[in-house]
Amino acid sequence: MTKPVQRNPQLNANGELTHLLSTEGLPREVLTHILDTAASFMEVSERDVKKVPLLRGKSVFNLFFENSTRTRTTFEIAAKRLSADVINLDINRSSTAKGETLLDTIDNLCAMHADMFVVRHATSGAPYLIAEHLARVGRSDIHVVNAGDGRHAHPTQGLLDMYTIRHFKKEFHNLTVAIVGDILHSRVARSDIHALATLGAGEIRAVGPQTLLPTQLEKLGVRVFHDMEEGLRGCDVVIMLRLQNERMSGALLPSAREYFRYYGLTTRKLALAKPDAIVMHPGPMNRGIEIDSDVADGAQAVILPQVTFGIAVRMAVLSIVAGN
Amino acid sequence: MSIEKLSLRNGRLIDPKNGIDDKLDLHLANGQVAAIGNAPDGFSGARSIDVSGQVICPGLVDLAARLPDLDSELAAAVAGGVTSVACPPDTRPPLDEPGLVERLVRRCADVGLARVLPLGALTVGLKGEALTELNSLARAGCVTFSQGNVPITDNLVLLRAMQYATSFGLTLRLHPQDAYLAHDGVAHDGEVASRLGLPAIPAAAETVALATALELVRATGAKVHFARLSAAASLDMLRRARSEGLAVSCDVGVHHLHLTDMDIGYFDSAARFDPPLRSQRDRAALSAAAAEGLLAICSDHTPIDEDGKQVPFGEAAAGATSLELLLPLTLKWAAAEKLPLSTALARITCDPAAILGCAAGHLAVGAPADICIFDPEAIWELSPGQLVSQGKNTPFMGCGMQGRVSTTIVGGRVVFSRQPG
Numbered sequence A: 001m002t003k004p005v006q007r008n009p010q011l012n013a014n015g016e017l018t019h020l021l022s023t024e025g026l027p028r029e030v031l032t033h034i035l036d037t038a039a040s041f042m043e044v045s046e047r048d049v050k051k052v053p054l055l056r057g058k059s060v061f062n063l064f065f066e067n068s069t070r071t072r073t074t075f076e077i078a079a080k081r082l083s084a085d086v087i088n089l090d091i092n093r094s095s096t097a098k099g100e101t102l103l104d105t106i107d108n109l110c111a112m113h114a115d116m117f118v119v120r121h122a123t124s125g126a127p128y129l130i131a132e133h134l135a136r137v138g139r140s141d142i143h144v145v146n147a148g149d150g151r152h153a154h155p156t157q158g159l160l161d162m163y164t165i166r167h168f169k170k171e172f173h174n175l176t177v178a179i180v181g182d183i184l185h186s187r188v189a190r191s192d193i194h195a196l197a198t199l200g201a202g203e204i205r206a207v208g209p210q211t212l213l214p215t216q217l218e219k220l221g222v223r224v225f226h227d228m229e230e231g232l233r234g235c236d237v238v239i240m241l242r243l244q245n246e247r248m249s250g251a252l253l254p255s256a257r258e259y260f261r262y263y264g265l266t267t268r269k270l271a272l273a274k275p276d277a278i279v280m281h282p283g284p285m286n287r288g289i290e291i292d293s294d295v296a297d298g299a300q301a302v303i304l305p306q307v308t309f310g311i312a313v314r315m316a317v318l319s320i321v322a323g324n
Numbered sequence B: 001m002s003i004e005k006l007s008l009r010n011g012r013l014i015d016p017k018n019g020i021d022d023k024l025d026l027h028l029a030n031g032q033v034a035a036i037g038n039a040p041d042g043f044s045g046a047r048s049i050d051v052s053g054q055v056i057c058p059g060l061v062d063l064a065a066r067l068p069d070l071d072s073e074l075a076a077a078v079a080g081g082v083t084s085v086a087c088p089p090d091t092r093p094p095l096d097e098p099g100l101v102e103r104l105v106r107r108c109a110d111v112g113l114a115r116v117l118p119l120g121a122l123t124v125g126l127k128g129e130a131l132t133e134l135n136s137l138a139r140a141g142c143v144t145f146s147q148g149n150v151p152i153t154d155n156l157v158l159l160r161a162m163q164y165a166t167s168f169g170l171t172l173r174l175h176p177q178d179a180y181l182a183h184d185g186v187a188h189d190g191e192v193a194s195r196l197g198l199p200a201i202p203a204a205a206e207t208v209a210l211a212t213a214l215e216l217v218r219a220t221g222a223k224v225h226f227a228r229l230s231a232a233a234s235l236d237m238l239r240r241a242r243s244e245g246l247a248v249s250c251d252v253g254v255h256h257l258h259l260t261d262m263d264i265g266y267f268d269s270a271a272r273f274d275p276p277l278r279s280q281r282d283r284a285a286l287s288a289a290a291a292e293g294l295l296a297i298c299s300d301h302t303p304i305d306e307d308g309k310q311v312p313f314g315e316a317a318a319g320a321t322s323l324e325l326l327l328p329l330t331l332k333w334a335a336a337e338k339l340p341l342s343t344a345l346a347r348i349t350c351d352p353a354a355i356l357g358c359a360a361g362h363l364a365v366g367a368p369a370d371i372c373i374f375d376p377e378a379i380w381e382l383s384p385g386q387l388v389s390q391g392k393n394t395p396f397m398g399c400g401m402q403g404r405v406s407t408t409i410v411g412g413r414v415v416f417s418r419q420p421g
Helices: A028-041 A069-081 A093-097 A102-111 A126-136 A155-169 A187-199 A228-232 A256-263 A303-321 B070-079 B098-111 B134-140 B155-167 B191-196 B204-220 B232-243 B280-292 B326-336 B341-346 B350-356
Strands: A059-064 A085-090 A116-121 A143-149 A176-180 A203-207 A223-225 A237-240 A278-280 B005-009 B012-015 B020-023 B026-029 B032-036 B047-050 B055-058 B060-062 B082-087 B115-118 B171-174 B223-226 B248-253 B295-298 B371-381 B400-410 B413-417
Touching: A028 A155, A028 A187, A028 A303, A059 A069, A059 A102, A069 A085, A069 A116, A069 A143, A069 A155, A069 A303, A102 A116, A102 A126, A116 A126, A126 A143, A143 A155, A143 A303, A155 A187, A155 A237, A155 A278, A155 A303, A176 A187, A176 A228, A187 A203, A187 A237, A203 A228, A223 A228, A278 A303, B012 B341, B055 B341, B060 B326, B060 B350, B070 B082, B070 B098, B070 B400, B070 B413, B082 B350, B082 B371, B082 B400, B098 B115, B098 B134, B155 B171, B155 B204, B155 B223, B204 B223, B204 B232, B232 B248, B232 B280, B248 B280, B248 B350, B280 B295, B280 B326, B295 B326, B295 B350, B326 B341, B326 B371, B326 B400
Parallel strands: A059 A085, A059 A116, A116 A143, A176 A203, A176 A237, A203 A223, A237 A278, B005 B047, B012 B055, B060 B082, B082 B115, B171 B223, B223 B248, B248 B295
Antiparallel strands: B005 B026, B012 B020, B026 B032, B055 B371, B371 B400, B400 B413
16 A cells, blocks of 8 residues: 555666566566577587686575476586586475574575575575565675576576577567466466567467466466467467476366377477477476477477577576676 | 543544544543543542543454464554454464363453453364364353364354354354365465466355355354455355345455555565455455445454564465554545544444444443543554564555554553653
């Protein structure tokens, strides 16, 4: 009621990116700057000596409160190519059992002179809590990069998806992009939707059964389809989402078999999209559940380039939030 | 300070139940209201307090306040002008045995600030299975019977509870929320939860539970109070039930009159409530229903320490400290709805007193001398240091408030007076 509107906690007073928490609310120039910077880092990975000294002497802590080999590895590679010291902490349930709270952990790492936290957490909003806490204790010099929080956001995945789309399609305005699958539980989908909307994508579609779509998704600027064939018709980009094992049978979905029949991407269904449509997936894939092997290994799939671009995008994010 | 006789002079006396809003003196003796207007015989030389510029009203009656620490929270109650508080049974251990209730009543009497009205547990251990000894609990001092925030999932148990309670004229209090539909939700099922990726609780979780309970009320004739409604769709169901003559009443938490799911902002755990803050449309409907008198207003005071709120939104404990904010937040609501002061005060005095069946909540001669005196013009800013409650968790921290309690009287005894400045 009488509370002042909160400033976007990702941006400092000069409007510069100081934390990367979500693709939502970031101006188009910030997104474009990240993608351009990533493009300039692409050649670093192809050199014999794959390093630039932008983060020399800086300590990057990978704080993974939830397991993820792939995301953690790509962040580690990105930080090392920027010459940072990388410390990996797998904070499993045992440290919670010892009674240490999330913010106790953060305070301890601050005392070890951390410069950056890359945070993965199972609960939506955890990186915001950390960023707020750092501001409260006067440590705004430490930067937070969200590596995935609950169902909320996975902004570096969203950005690498944008990089991939721009790489293959050059621009966004005339594109129709379909995101297919479990959008309700997907932080990737939310990050993609916000980034696509800001970058001016022509049409963003969400395809899935109602059990896997969040309420009022249309308000995020998305056209909703329950029929995958309708949803794919005329698309330029198809982003498939991973279906978690525990959601394959129960009240959300009857079975993986039925899911594949209605929402699995096959060559036949892909033929409804434009002939030059690209197929993306954040990985790891469930072959035969959300995507058929023929498509995953086919000419239109750009799933492995996504991984390569991911390192350049994460290098760009780490260097930009650090003030380079 | 215990005194026999006390006169409150030169204030504006507002007693919503008895239709009084006038510049009248109030005279108290033997723990009761002795006279209104002119001093009765025997008051010459009695102690008097000059309360010019202030409002004298019945002490506030709060339908739900959690009191994890009796000393601090009852002190918070009287600092907020609250003289009677109903305490939900989801204490540790829950209030499911007469001995526990008697002990609570005794300890509250020792503290001697606000009156505490314990709500008895409806089922043993609040497990929703076996009924407690409702009559023994009532004899020990329980005014109604509730599950706190714990649902009864088995409708047969709910039906039996209504049948049994009705046999003895006892009232139930239910927090209508279907446990399966609420599931692991932490926020209203709407745009905000979809955007933030928060597990959601649909409004249907409330209306489905309410529809079930109302059908069982129709079948049994039970007296039921529905606590802390949050959804617009519930209100028409209750209006219909009341027009049929069912013995149902309901309330709203004061925060739900002011805030919506938009106030979650960037995962602000201070805005985590049970039931969740819902949409602007729901908030407006609740506000209108409170204005028309369908809903009483409660604080739903829930003091939570820092550790309970300094965690990600979805892991944070629900609720806010609010005994000391019930009056200013109710006044703020009334100002926004352009309601007379007397109507606003009815929602936090005589209306909840009628629901609880207690003698307080009004100021007729012979009523308990439970009084709240406040300065309706005082403007202050909420800061942690100003709260007597151990809980400093409130989404209103740093906000401007209007209206402040200066003196609270319980049973004719001044139990709180704010030092000037």
